[in-house]
Amino acid sequence: MSDAAHADIKKHVRVYITVFAALAVLTVVTVAVAYLHLAFVPALILALMIASVKGALVAAYFMHLVSEKKVIYWILILTVVFFAVMFIIFPAAHADQAGSM
Amino acid sequence: MTESVHAGNGHGGHHELSFWRKYIFSTDHKVIGLQYGITALLFLFFGFSLVMLMRWQLAYPGEALPFIGSLFGDERMPDGVMLPEFYNQLGAMHGTIMVFLGIVPLAVGAFGNYIVPLQIGAPDMAFPKLNMASYWFYFAGGVVMLSSFFVPAGAAKAGWTSYPPLADIETMGQTMWLFGMVLLITSSLLGAINFLTTIIQLRAPGLSFMRMTFFVWAQFVTSFLLLLAFPPLEAAGVLQLMDRLAGTSFFLPSGLVVSGEVMDVAGGGSPLLWQHLFWFLAHPEVYVLILPAMGIVAEIIANNTRRPLWGYKTMVYSLIFLGFMSFIVWAHHMFITGMGTAISAFFQITTMIISVPSVIILSGLFLSLYGGSIRFTTPMLFALGFLPMFGIGGLTGLPLGLAATDIHLHDTYYVIGHFHYVVAPGTIIALFAGIYYWFPKMTGRTLNDTLGKIHFWGTIIFMNGIFMPMFFQGLAGVSRRLYDGGQIYEFAAPVIQYNEFMSISSWLLALAQIPFIINVFLSWKRGRQVNDNPWEATTLEWSAAPSPPIAHGNFAAIPKVVRGPYEYSPPEAPDSYLPQNEGPPIQPKVQVEA
Amino acid sequence: MDIPYTVTPRADTGVFNAKLGVWLFLASEVMLFGGLFSAYVFLRLGVDDWPGVLDGTAYDRASDILNVPLATLNTMVLIASSVTMVMAWASLMMNRFDRYKLYMGLTILAGLIFLVIKYFEYSAKLSHGLTPSDSNFLAIYFTLTGLHGLHVIGGLIVNGYFWGPGSKMWKTNPAQFTNRIEIAGLYWHFVDLVWIFLFPTIYLI
Numbered sequence: 016m017s018d019a020a021h022a023d024i025k026k027h028v029r030v031y032i033t034v035f036a037a038l039a040v041l042t043v044v045t046v047a048v049a050y051l052h053l054a055f056v057p058a059l060i061l062a063l064m065i066a067s068v069k070g071a072l073v074a075a076y077f078m079h080l081v082s083e084k085k086v087i088y089w090i091l092i093l094t095v096v097f098f099a100v101m102f103i104i105f106p107a108a109h110a111d112q113a114g115s116m
Numbered sequence: 117m118t119e120s121v122h123a124g125n126g127h128g129g130h131h132e133l134s135f136w137r138k139y140i141f142s143t144d145h146k147v148i149g150l151q152y153g154i155t156a157l158l159f160l161f162f163g164f165s166l167v168m169l170m171r172w173q174l175a176y177p178g179e180a181l182p183f184i185g186s187l188f189g190d191e192r193m194p195d196g197v198m199l200p201e202f203y204n205q206l207g208a209m210h211g212t213i214m215v216f217l218g219i220v221p222l223a224v225g226a227f228g229n230y231i232v233p234l235q236i237g238a239p240d241m242a243f244p245k246l247n248m249a250s251y252w253f254y255f256a257g258g259v260v261m262l263s264s265f266f267v268p269a270g271a272a273k274a275g276w277t278s279y280p281p282l283a284d285i286e287t288m289g290q291t292m293w294l295f296g297m298v299l300l301i302t303s304s305l306l307g308a309i310n311f312l313t314t315i316i317q318l319r320a321p322g323l324s325f326m327r328m329t330f331f332v333w334a335q336f337v338t339s340f341l342l343l344l345a346f347p348p349l350e351a352a353g354v355l356q357l358m359d360r361l362a363g364t365s366f367f368l369p370s371g372l373v374v375s376g377e378v379m380d381v382a383g384g385g386s387p388l389l390w391q392h393l394f395w396f397l398a399h400p401e402v403y404v405l406i407l408p409a410m411g412i413v414a415e416i417i418a419n420n421t422r423r424p425l426w427g428y429k430t431m432v433y434s435l436i437f438l439g440f441m442s443f444i445v446w447a448h449h450m451f452i453t454g455m456g457t458a459i460s461a462f463f464q465i466t467t468m469i470i471s472v473p474s475v476i477i478l479s480g481l482f483l484s485l486y487g488g489s490i491r492f493t494t495p496m497l498f499a500l501g502f503l504p505m506f507g508i509g510g511l512t513g514l515p516l517g518l519a520a521t522d523i524h525l526h527d528t529y530y531v532i533g534h535f536h537y538v539v540a541p542g543t544i545i546a547l548f549a550g551i552y553y554w555f556p557k558m559t560g561r562t563l564n565d566t567l568g569k570i571h572f573w574g575t576i577i578f579m580n581g582i583f584m585p586m587f588f589q590g591l592a593g594v595s596r597r598l599y600d601g602g603q604i605y606e607f608a609a610p611v612i613q614y615n616e617f618m619s620i621s622s623w624l625l626a627l628a629q630i631p632f633i634i635n636v637f638l639s640w641k642r643g644r645q646v647n648d649n650p651w652e653a654t655t656l657e658w659s660a661a662p663s664p665p666i667a668h669g670n671f672a673a674i675p676k677v678v679r680g681p682y683e684y685s686p687p688e689a690p691d692s693y694l695p696q697n698e699g700p701p702i703q704p705k706v707q708v709e710a
Numbered sequence: 711m712d713i714p715y716t717v718t719p720r721a722d723t724g725v726f727n728a729k730l731g732v733w734l735f736l737a738s739e740v741m742l743f744g745g746l747f748s749a750y751v752f753l754r755l756g757v758d759d760w761p762g763v764l765d766g767t768a769y770d771r772a773s774d775i776l777n778v779p780l781a782t783l784n785t786m787v788l789i790a791s792s793v794t795m796v797m798a799w800a801s802l803m804m805n806r807f808d809r810y811k812l813y814m815g816l817t818i819l820a821g822l823i824f825l826v827i828k829y830f831e832y833s834a835k836l837s838h839g840l841t842p843s844d845s846n847f848l849a850i851y852f853t854l855t856g857l858h859g860l861h862v863i864g865g866l867i868v869n870g871y872f873w874g875p876g877s878k879m880w881k882t883n884p885a886q887f888t889n890r891i892e893i894a895g896l897y898w899h900f901v902d903l904v905w906i907f908l909f910p911t912i913y914l915i
Contacts, residue, residue: 049914062910084724094737098744105748111456239711242727309734351745363843384846669711
């Protein structure tokens with residue numbers, strides 16, 4: 016393998032280690048915010064926000080999404096949209112019961 | 117049927133595959149497609165037989181079924197009289213088998229598998245071994261579903277929808293239904309991954325997305341629906357299995373009383389949760405049922421009008437929009453579950469919107485007939501028959517999509533009439549069209565035309581005989597899933613008389629399939645032989661591959677695509693057609709019997 | 711005829727077939743776990759107290775029943791295994807098969823540690839008589855973590871195969887082998903990703 020490619024991979028390795036450190040810190044943050052003892056909905060939103068940052072790091076750098084091709088992005092965007100539909104509409108339907116609005 | 121010509125299959129030589137590797141555990145998409153097709157047709161006939169039994173009970177409630185009634189044994193039909201529990205098994209399994217073991221495997225597994233690689237100029241699917249695995253998961257799911265009839269208390273009885281709380285407490289057959297579904301869902305997911313990768317990655321040089329056939333576009337959108345909509349049902353299936361096997365209460369509310377006793381479970385669950393998860397899949401599923409059928413009809417119409425499809429781009433964009441919308445309409449199946457007005461209004465609006473692309477596609481197909489030189493070949497008869505039937509099916513859906521009218525019509529025979537029009541004289545007619553159309557590609561022989569025409573007229577007439585009266589029964593208020601067909605209710609008296617008529621239509625429909633079965637068996641080895649492109653079609657499966665296509669490779673050389681898929685009667689050569697791959701305009705010489 | 715683009719990417723999409731295939735598979739897995747997460751939110755919105763009453767005692771916090779320190783450790787174990795997994799692939803890209811074996815081995819080890827810790831978690835619950843049928847809280851806990859655990863086992867089988875008998879392909883077709891490890895890595899990272907969302911949702915709120 017060429018030297019340039021080697022150097023490229025070595026740069027990647029530095030990124031992996033950095034991301035690992037960030038994930039470790041964020042895990043501590045995740046546990047720490049639990050001590051705020053928020054109500055379910057705000058606690059869920061906060062937890063999901065932090066988890067999304069962690070998840071984004073894993074997806075972007077370990078799964079190489081930062082340098083992935085458009086076709087992959089489109090599939091993931093579509094998936095996220097339908098996941099959001101499910102995640103939002105199910106509770107919305109639950110909240111809006113007959114006679115309540 | 118085919119002799120395998122191993123034209124440079126990459127292993128550097130010709131090795132004769134054993135019978136098992138050639139016909140049973142093949143990785144060739146054409147063999148797999150045929151496996152799916154044969155298995156699916158058998159399941160369709162079996163599922164149809166289940167309802168023919170039900171229709172005896174509906175026509176003559178409480179009467180013994182002559183000759184064969186006693187064969188079913190005392191737990192099902194003591195003295196030949198159907199028990200309600202058996203009626204419910206037949207109902208639930210008819211729906212499950214027709215949708216998941218019959219139509220989808222035929223429309224997607226058979227036609228999709230066989231035709232898509234050919235129409236995009238690919239040697240096979242992207243993942244041939246995964247393709248084979250998909251088929252065997254389907255087969256296994258089918259075995260599990262069929263075996264459920266023979267366990268104590270029989271098969272699933274809680275409808276094809278498996279609603280809790282009933283489904284949670286039903287007998288063993290319900291658990292087998294859930295396991296069967298897990299296997300079938302796995303098959304579909306693996307298939308969807310294969311189709312999407314194949315269409316995106318393996319298109320021949322020059323085949324841009326907007327040069328793909330409408331059939332391939334339909335399969336493409338269908339695969340996205342399968343990929344993203346099935347997993348929530350798989351999740352629901354896992355949860356219902358936990359309820360049944362581990363005693364959880366995902367779907368069991370607190371304080372549920374069964375047979376006079378409060379259930380000893382933790383409670384706190386929600387039957388509505390199942391409905392949301394189920395319909396999140398099951399609504400896109402109905403588009404899975406119809407989209408491939410529209411694709412088949414489009415191919416046959418273009419070919420037999422000798423004209424391009426009307427508004428190809430508009431129809432493709434409508435297809436994509438339809439696929440997207442199909443994910444956000446599901447709760448129109450839940451209008452009467454106590455949902456509030458805001459969320460009901462949301463789903464009503466999205467449901468009304470989704471009828472627009474549907475109408476555009478149907479109109480496009482109708483408009484494609486205008487100005488065409490129509491050849492009334494057998495496939496074209498079936499394709500033409502599809503159009504008004506799907507029209508009736510679609511239009512009768514509108515009162516169901518509007519919450520106010522749905523209150524009256526939900527769970528009545530009107531619903532059964534609506535969806536059967538779309539699936540039976542709709543999709544099944546289109547699938548028959550596809551069989552008549554592509555049989556010569558698969559075998560190098562045509563099916564007999566006279567038998568085909570008898571099959572067509574018999575099928576379409578008797579299908580209407582079964583399903584048209586259902587609208588009137590539903591409007592009169594007759595509920596579905598009634599073991600006696602509504603006989604016990606006074607308000608149903610004016611419409612009960614239709615039951616016998618509908619049942620007789622169903623038995624005559626069965627007889628009308630006999631010419632088809634004979635036709636297939638006779639023509640497979642002894643039908644009239646034809647050349648590689650008897651319909652004079654432009655698309656790659658006809659213009660670039662032999663009949664049947666080469667095993668493990670399809671084409672002698674990968675075709676190069678230079679134009680769109682429906683260049684019939686181009687302005688520069690109005691008597692000819694232009695094949696999609698490189699080549700001059702072709703003057704039709706061979707007369708296909710119309 | 712061979713299937714094109716199994717190793718070299720297709721020019722206009724820029725990907726090889728299996729990469730597209732695995733991302734499609736992961737998309738379906740997002741909807742699977744998403745369905746379960748949506749179920750969890752739906753069920754929890756329907757009750758006032760969560761985890762609720764178990765064996766006569768009322769609990770307000772999941773952390774009173776579930777072992778948060780152990781789960782936090784498991785989170786770090788899985789994240790570490792994600793690092794070793796991507797390092798395994800990077801080693802192959804640098805032509806270091808020995809390093810690949812090391813990192814892949816560490817990944818498998820981390821996965822096994824995860825499962826062992828899980829085993830201790832589950833057996834602690836079950837020995838205290840806390841089963842899925844006792845409450846919806848326990849039901850969703852066991853189901854979600856159990857399904858995730860099954861995915862970990864699946865990943866271990868795949869990784870084990872590629873560490874062992876499957877690694878022979880490095881000698882005959884190193885490019886395709888590297889691709890396969892990349893694909894296996896994508897799956898493994900996804901398993902980590904699911905846990906990253908699962909951990910706070912189930913254990914901490």
